[in-house]
Amino acid sequence: MHDGNNRHDHSRATEPASIEEAGVNLLWTSGWDSTFQLLQLLLKHRLPVTPYYLEDSSRASTSTELQAMQRIRDALYDAFPETRALLRPLRRFRVADLDSDPDISEALRTIRSRVYLGSQYEWLALFCKHHGMADIELSVHIDDKVQAVLAPFVRAYDQGGKYRSFRMDPCHADKAEYTLFRYFSFPLFQIDKRAMARDAERADWSWIMDMTWFCHRPVRGMPCGACAPCVYTIDEGLAWRVPRSRRALSYLYRKLALPLKPPLRAALASVRRR
Structure with a gap:
């Protein structure tokens, strides 16, 4: 037993x-x-x-x-x-x-x-x-x-x-x-x-x-508008979560700087492979 x-x-x-x-x-x-x-x-x-x-x-x-x-x-x-x-x-x-x-x-x-x-x-x-x-x-x-x-x-x-x-x-x-x-x-x-x-x-x-919080580089306690999570938040339909002034900055960043990132990454990867 x-x-x-x-x-x-x-x-x-x-x-x-x-x-x-x-x-x-x-x-x-x-x-x-x-x-x-x-x-x-x-x-x-x-x-x-x-x-x-x-x-x-x-x-x-x-x-x-x-x-x-x-x-x-x-x-x-x-x-x-x-x-x-x-x-x-x-x-x-x-x-x-x-x-x-x-x-x-x-x-x-x-x-x-x-x-x-x-x-x-x-x-x-x-x-x-x-x-x-x-x-x-x-x-x-x-x-x-x-x-x-x-x-x-x-x-x-x-x-x-x-x-x-x-x-x-x-x-x-x-x-x-x-x-x-x-x-x-x-x-x-x-x-x-x-x-x-x-x-x-x-x-x-x-x-x-x-x-909730999402920004990786807060500025004076507010979302920066330019880091990846801020950009994604705006692009995915929650732009209201980013202050209006930062949304304007984000627009310029996405139009002018963001398109340069892929070719820069590709160039850097090419250099590292040499």
Whole structure:
């Protein structure tokens, strides 16, 4: 009897935890997309969430992003007390502490030979590989450049019976895209920012979404209008989030400076290959 009970207990201990128990790992930056997914997980699906944040010392917005996350957390606790038990402490890691990996670096170079992707995708993959994380949510969405890159390589799946998400299909394991993005799931793969805004308004979350932050180079506490996230925010239908004066500057930047970036990158890559 005693041995039988031990075997039974061991069997139960090795059963995988349900999503309601284990929760969801989410890369959260305080930005529009990841905050929208955070609200869906907490308020719509009622799931525990462990948020992760990677600190990039070269980014001037780090302190602003952390402050925004704290404001959002405080607002959730006040308006939705049940989230105190669901939203777990933020887990912070430094990009500077990540070890390099030749396979991941080569994967990014291969993709960049066809289309430019930011270096954050390399260090996000490095982080996941280093910490043995095989399923963390990355808020890739429609109109996001990387969404178009990954579209031929993903497959849909059911996330614990709660919602539909997407992952890299293992049948593409020989592709650079799989090497770089195999660690992530993409719950926002079929929605754009404007649809998120409409959904947030219907759910009465707009006031929380207004607390999000996106600019990488804030000027006197306001979005700069010229960094990549500011440009994407304007191009993807949320121009109202950038101050009017900065929108004018952004227009000039996108018309005059932005078109020069691709040839400059190509020239720099050519020099490095010599």
